Amino acid sequence: MSTKTKKVAILTGAGFTKNFGGFLIENMNSEIYNSSFLHDFTDIKDMLSSEDNFEKVYSEIMFNPKVEEAAKKALRNAVAKTYQFLDEVLQKWWNNSDQPNIFNTYGLFDMFQRLLTGSGGKGIIFTLNQDLLLERLQKFCNTPGVLLNKDFKMHLPHNPFKPNYFVRLPDEDGVKIAKEQYENAGDVAYVKLHGSYGWLSSDGEEHIVMGTNKIDQIGREPLLRWYSEIFKSYIQEGDRKLLIIGYGFGD
Secondary structure, eight states: OOSOBOSEEEEEOHHHHHTTTOOOHHHHHHHHHTOGGGTTOHHHHHHHHHOSOHHHHHHHHHTOTTSOHHHHHHHHHHHHHHHHHHHHHHHHHHTOSOOSSOOOHHHHHHHHHHHHSSSSSBEEEEEOOOSOHHHHHTSSOOOTTOOOOTTOOTTSTTOOOOGGGOEEOOOHHHHHHHHHHHTTSOSEEEEETTEEEEEEOTTSOEEEOOSSOHHHHHHHSHHHHHHHHHHHHHHHSSSOEEEEESOOOOO
16 A cells, blocks of 8 residues: 555444444344335244344345345345434434433544544544444545535435435446545545445445455455455554454454
8 A cells, every 4th residue: 555544543343333323233133124124024034033143144145046036135125224224313313412322422533533634644444334424424534436425415414315325336447546546535534344325336236245255245346345455455564553443353
């Protein structure tokens, strides 16, 4: 990685978003299980009820050629609806001043600011999360190679993420351009290693890296493949520290 980076980077997992009302894996399991999309698919519901990690079920269904397309579509819709609901929950958290859990967001992002900005190279926040938390908070949301829809004002109350706000990821040529712009594209890069809600793959399909074969999925998407290279280059560079928040190393 030719771009000079700071010695400290941040890696966030689901436990980070939980501070803002987000979902841990058991919450995701429950929401997907109770989705109306799965009402007629009792086999999938049985699998979800007997498995703690919904991603294992997702892999068994989505990547099994013997499973009928209707079942795959139902599960895909259930997962998408759960991420939509998660985004609504996060939005309500930020716009509700009467929260049951007091969380000092100003102190948190002041710490991020101190660690990641200023001289010494580009700051990086790596995340395994696919929510729109930082985008909603208008904090450190400079995501290399991805431009949010300019008509969507993330910070406005009661502003749902509509289908026309989805953005298509760049193909190989687009990623080459993003790499050329990377060094001068803001002080802090927000690198979403597993993709994001609101992103479409470079071939136009809705795409979130999920399941037990994440490496293969990442390898098929040019932007995520580049993100993986950024992460590997950073941790292999030496004399680096990674501040990990809310990640249980289950992937």
